[in-house]
Amino acid sequence: MEGNKIRNMEEFASVSGISRPTLSKYFNDPTSVRDSTRKRIEAAVEQYDYRPNLYAMNQNRRLTKNIGIVVPYLADPFFAEIARTLENHVLRTGYRPVLLGSHGRPELEIENLENLRLIKPAGVLLAPLGRVSEREQIEAFCKEVPTVLFDANIDGVGHAFVGSNNGQSIGLIVDYLCRTGEPPAFFEMETPTNPNAYKRRTAYLAAMERLDHKPRLIQAPGEGWEFEEIGFREGSRLLRDKTLPTDTILCSNDRLAIGFLSAAYEAGLRVGLGPGCALRVAGHDDHPFSRYTCPTLTTVSQDYEAIAKKSAEALLELIEAGSPGDSREETLFEGRLIMRGSA
Template identity: 65%
Template sequence: MAQGKIRNMEEFAAISGISRPTLSKFFNDPDSVRHTTRERIEKALEQHDYRPNVFAVNQNRRKTKNIGIVVPNLADPFFSEIGRLVELACIETGYSPILLSSHGNPSMERDNLDSLRSLKPAGVLLAPFGRASDRADIQKFDRDVPVVLFDANIEGVGKAFVGTDNFQSIDLMVEYLCRSGEPPCFFEMKSPTNPNANKRRHAYLESMQRHGQDANIFQAEGEAWNFEEIGRAEGGRMLSENVFQTNTVLCSNDRLAIGMLSAAYGLGIRVGHGKGCSLRIAGHDDHPFARFTCPPLTTIAQDYAAIANRAVSTLFRILESDDRPSEREETLFDGRLVMRDSA
């Protein structure tokens, strides 16, 4: 029976029974695998007449084995964690990651992409600012170097996007909060740069309507990266002015929620679900510090590992394919409810 052409390394791994990381390690340095493994791979290559296209592509374009990873701010533990996982996934598959932070400055995102041009990366994984990103510059960069976006989506930009389904995750949280107590008000920044914030607001509105509840949105002034301070200052002001219609506040992200927890403590307001508590606070993201707040924060956990691994595997599949994808891909993972003492 005639064998169809193997299009990429994933297909070769499946048909040969050799793991993808082992194959990547071999193609990067044949001497890095055991002698018996090397013989097995070489026999499979001969049998299936396969060579990884990524090497031909890189040679023709004079690209390297470098993979650029650009995140908005490594000082944010969320991006430190997801950046770390993306970096490890690149290393496991035999590529050399170059992790860059834009330090909360959208113009530095453009500078980071310009810097990566000189390093001739095979591809770039970008967690963009979103509204503040230079869409035209990213699209121009993507014409020369394949770009896969993760965490924050910019419609029509890059070869693919991998992130969390905010409509699913917010609905999951709203359903829980309505079921376990008073329906939530929604607390967000007035001018967020990250497109996830806008999706979460719309998701909240839709979910509250489905549950037959009135939506109440409260917006904090401030556009800087210091979300905790904005949550503390603006959240504290709103708490002291008693503006929230219910005793439950769903914050657009965990960092705002952490700031509001601090404000509640300063005002002598006891947060939680137990006796003597008068306020419930919940967030979104499962920030690495969320479990250590006082009280620990109820939140939605994003699947960091799944997002990181899918973003990396999607980019490598694009690099190894004969044909560039004709349509932009989008992959969304469900969020997971994490119930802690704050709500």
């Protein structure tokens, strides 16, 4: 052994002086051992920074029927919708979903995973925060608990990833906007939280280059999850200062677009197609509110049903296998253009 790094429970039993069966009993149920024994084990765990290999332990114990579902923000109807769809798929397989939201906070994201660890889940479906996520801690969790990432990818983390093909979907809506009016500027946050935003920026630049148009990026100051507020604030400033480079705005996500639409309304500008319209505004995601904005929002839909179904299937395959495979599978679903009144 190098230093205090313990590779397995046998080594941990040797250095701690506690029998292997007692350790196994503790890690399956900490309340099943005497208080004095539990304190000894906990002290040794802290000293050697040891966590058991749950894959190995699962060979000797019955898995719970719990499946954790962790999303960045349950108050966001986008994540509420996809979580609801995931719950239905999990329930149909005979497992029990345990739904948790991270409120956009990386420390709470890790706390959610640690709380799930305590109930010994069969597996976890995780939509990570992305840029601000604690990568090392999430990676360590995934080594012990079968985990499938969805919506936002962290390269190399988890046993599978399921999401949307941002390159295809952004290319689709850029093509449409260029065919039907002025080429769009891309409106995004200066410091995006979700890694999908970076992929969409890259896809926009590639699509504009392919169509031989000059790309124009508009980056709004701000970070976090208050997208509507950021879209409204920066949209209001751009409209007040009359600095928009084009009359067509493609927003990185629908929530930014909803804020921008509100800014246009406050400025007395009509958004949409046809005579009398000063702006066209489009988004991405087909957020549940996008069909009720005024005007209704042109966007690209993500296939909630397909993403949820594939995520659940990938996790169940992993659970049934009993150990992680050698390769990490990534599945991307194409978006669909939703033409409404705003563009």
